[in-house]
Amino acid sequence: MDATILPEVTAVGVIIKAVLILAVISAIAGFGTYIERKVLAFMQRRLGPQHVGPYGLLQLAADGIKLFTKEDIIPQHANKIIFSVAPAITAATAFIALAAVPVFPDFTIPFVDVFVPSIASDVNVGILFVLGMMAAGLYGPLLAGMAQSNKWGIIGSARTAIQFLSYEVVTGLSLLAPIMMVGSLSFVDFNDYQSDGTWLVVYQPVAFVLFLIAGYAETNRTPFDLLEHEAEIVSGYVTEYSGMRWGMFFIGEYANMITIGVIASVVFLGGYNDWWIFAGWFMILAKIAFSFFFMLWVRAAWPHVRPDQLMWLCWKVLMPLAVINVVITGLVMMAG
Amino acid sequence: MGLEKFKDRNVGTQNYIKLDLTHPPKDGWSKFKQVLSRAVQPELFVGLWVTLREMNNALFRGKMHTTQYPLEKLPISPRYRAIHDMLRLLESGHYRCIGCGLCEKICISNCISMDTRYDENQRKEVSEYTINFGRCIFCGYCAEVCPELAIVHGGRYENASEQRASFSLFEDMLTPIDNLNLQQEYQGFGAISPNADDNIKKTPLAY
């Protein structure tokens, strides 16, 4: 793929894109909490938020007011600096990761003629960058749990360490097979590879499933949300947090959910290519929305796993499967 | 029979019936088979299907469970023991209580206090009657012992107020004279809820 056929990427376009991402995604991340409560409620035949605004839509504003005005408590024996910085790590890395994923196709703003690229910064190692950033984000829960001098926090950060570190392996290996097929680490190349309408999930179903599982583990979603498993360890790494610091962890988590959705859509599900009669921008939004919905769906349906089952699943099932998948992909590519 | 059997305090160690549990796989191949069979079982998808079906039921078939409490209220069972009501005679509208004092006597938390006197016709009338709802345990003895069916448990369960005294005076519990036609007779201790028929359903055994 030659990048020169695209219109020139200008600084203005990139800035517009970055602001768009920051504004839209943080709004969606907040809105995601509303969607999550509603969807989970419906699946349990409840109504969910109902009283603030029409259909409870303004619940978001109420939550925001509550988060901002709540007392910010730092426990007595906590390491104050690390305790304060940790939520920022989670939120910041989640948004930095979003800088390198395409959340919307290229478009040109009419009249002023500014070209807005699909990715705020199309680094040629896009996937590595995003995975790296999401891995760096694990410092948030890790440091938060260790800094708060609370036993639940310690257990939460220990689980962070084992869970994220081991599932990082599966994410990497499962993405390796599609990367071999496409021969590039850039999301744009992935998208263009599938522009003929055949989604990569057709060639790589195993990798897709593995990636979803590992993605759920990395975004700390049910059935792998052991880091803050309320039934066992109160709230894990966020036990001592309150107010906006707690909110930042959640914005980070929801932003990560969107990132995983974007990666799954672009790498496996055909990206922002037009499909049938649907335009590309609609397709990518629909796919991201569905993968977000799927996370909520899974949360409503499936129970947690135990930490030892989690490790067992990762090292004895998923990782061998991922390796076999990579080997078979390699053999087929050499043969073909 | 001697007493040895009863002196043996070590009751936990005998008479266990071992269930015939399936045996865990021993060699690698059978372990692998177990993993494989567990992995391809569609149980997880059954879970997904159930939640989706319930969402469909809730949204499009009107099977939402939620009662939006202050706006809608479920009918309350006639057996429910809430704040007491003092009933009136339907013919004359006079209160039924004859001041016999049995309820005061039987109240196990000693929270009814009453006084009586002769009125101008030399009939007994209730001059003081209060229930201290800070002490009342809503046992229902007072209602059971009352020979006149004068004191009964009503359905007023929303008893948040600035002071408990708002409920506890005789006049507060007495049926308002203009609502006499709405006065509910006590159904008795075996009464069933008015919506009992709607609540009958099959035991959900199978998903």
Ligand code: SF4
């Ligand atoms: S319900 Fe029981 S405790 Fe309450 S006033 Fe009647 S007898 Fe006393």
Ligand code: SF4
């Ligand atoms: S038992 Fe009945 S009739 Fe007798 S004092 Fe109490 S309420 Fe009145």
